[in-house]
Amino acid sequence: MSTALGSAAVPAVAPLLELRGVTARFGSVAALSRVSLTLRAGEVTCVLGENGSGKSTLVALLSGLQRHDEGELLLDGQAVRFRTPGQARAAGIATVWQDLAVAPVMSVWRNFFLGAEPTRGVWPFRQLDLDAARDTTVREMARIGVTGIDPDAPASALRAGERHSLAIARALHFGARALVVDEPTAPLTVAQHALVLESLVAARGRGLAVVFVTHNPQYAHLVGDHYVLMAHGQVASNLTRDDVDVEDLTRLLAGGDDLRRLTETLRQLHPDLPR
Incomplete structure (x- = not known):
């Protein structure tokens, strides 16, 4: 075997x-x-x-x-x-x-979070934490074997296999x-x-x-x-x-x-x- x-x-x-x-x-x-x-x-x-x-x-x-x-x-x-x-x-x-459906014109990190974007600060001054969003996307994709991606690139730039890996990485990240x-x-x-x-x-x-x-x-x-x-x-x-x-x-x-x-x-x- x-x-x-x-x-x-x-x-x-x-x-x-x-x-x-x-x-x-x-x-x-x-x-x-x-x-x-x-x-x-x-x-x-x-x-x-x-x-x-x-x-x-x-x-x-x-x-x-x-x-x-x-x-x-x-x-x-x-x-x-x-x-x-x-x-x-x-x-x-x-x-x-x-x-698999992705928003092709949206960035890779936007597709990764899809409405659950990280923020920093306290209300009413809370704002989007772009650095955390980018870093998390790159790190979580690397953990499942996809390296060298640009988190700011549109999702349409990803290959089909990478898009599926993005969805899997997102599922793992969100528990x-x-x-x-x-x-x-x-x-x-x-x-x-x-x-x-x-x-x-x-x-x-x-x-x-x-x-x-x-x-x-x-x-x-x-x-x-x-x-x-x-x-x-x-x-x-x-x-x-x-x-x-x-x-x-x-x-x-x-x-x-x-x-x-x-x-x-x-x-x-x-x-x-x-x-």
Whole structure:
């Protein structure tokens, strides 16, 4: 088996987030059906599957855009039901969306703070602390591997991978406990993909529960601790690095028959595997 990029050093703990038998419907169609999974602090869970497999609905559920109809969503062991994205953010769940939106003409530091700009002085003489805003942006971006940026440059000057890293750095700075990253749809170079992956590793190292939604088994295996393969709104398999290597993941995503056979084989060998 290959070694994960920056292997997680955080020991197994109780789940930060947990789904138990969750079903989410759009009308009569179950976009998610009896989905159960656990998301632990200090681990990266990669969610893989074809279009229509339920990945986007899972992201929407965790981020407060979609409510579940059956089952339970638990945060620190307590059942929750997010009614808005604001409630999910207030609970410490930050989502970096697939089609990342930034204000292109605004500076990098403005995009980093987005209404939470640091100030100095006391009311009524309080004023924006530009030095702190710039320094914080550069420092937090560097902590996740993005260096050499000009905080005063417009966000449009950032590459696609850097823009995603900016959103991740912002989530870390403002105290996120769980990070949900939907793989960017914009074409990225290998170096830009590396920035996004390095950001995920940094988030894991800082103790966040990370969910990485991707279609790329190679990237998933580089950073993942767990792999949730979805099909038709259900968890087709829930695997760890000890169960599969990158070739296994690639083959599983290429054919459902292989997935079913391997899943049954693994369950015979490991009866305690989650279903």
